[in-house]
Amino acid sequence: MELTGDATGIAALKALHAQDKSYLKFLIGEARSNTDSLAFFTGTDGKKWQLFFDPRTGNIDVKPRG
Numbered sequence: 899m900e901l902t903g904d905a906t907g908i909a910a911l912k913a914l915h916a917q918d919k920s921y922l923k924f925l926i927g928e929a930r931s932n933t934d935s936l937a938f939f940t941g942t943d944g945k946k947w948q949l950f951f952d953p954r955t956g957n958i959d960v961k962p963r964g
Contacts, residue, residue, distance in 0.1 A: 900957045907960035910941030911949070917942075925949050926958065938963055 901908050915922040921939075928937035929951035937949045946963035 900955075901960065902957055903960035904947075904962060906945075907941075907947045907962065910943070910945065910947060911939070911960055913942055914939065926951060929958075 901911070911922065911925075925937045925939055926949075929935050929949055930953070935951045935953060937951070938946065939949065940946050948961050948963045950959040950961070951957075952959065
């Protein structure tokens, strides 16, 4: 599994993972179960992000939501 996309979004995701180890696992599970392979999260700074799980490669792409 590889994290790709916006560097600020990846940093926000890693910060949330540092606070709660199970949160990243939850987000990946959400993206896997959704038909569009997306999950949304808000960083500690209040910015909104989207996480895309690519089922073919297993990679995760993080982009600003909007």
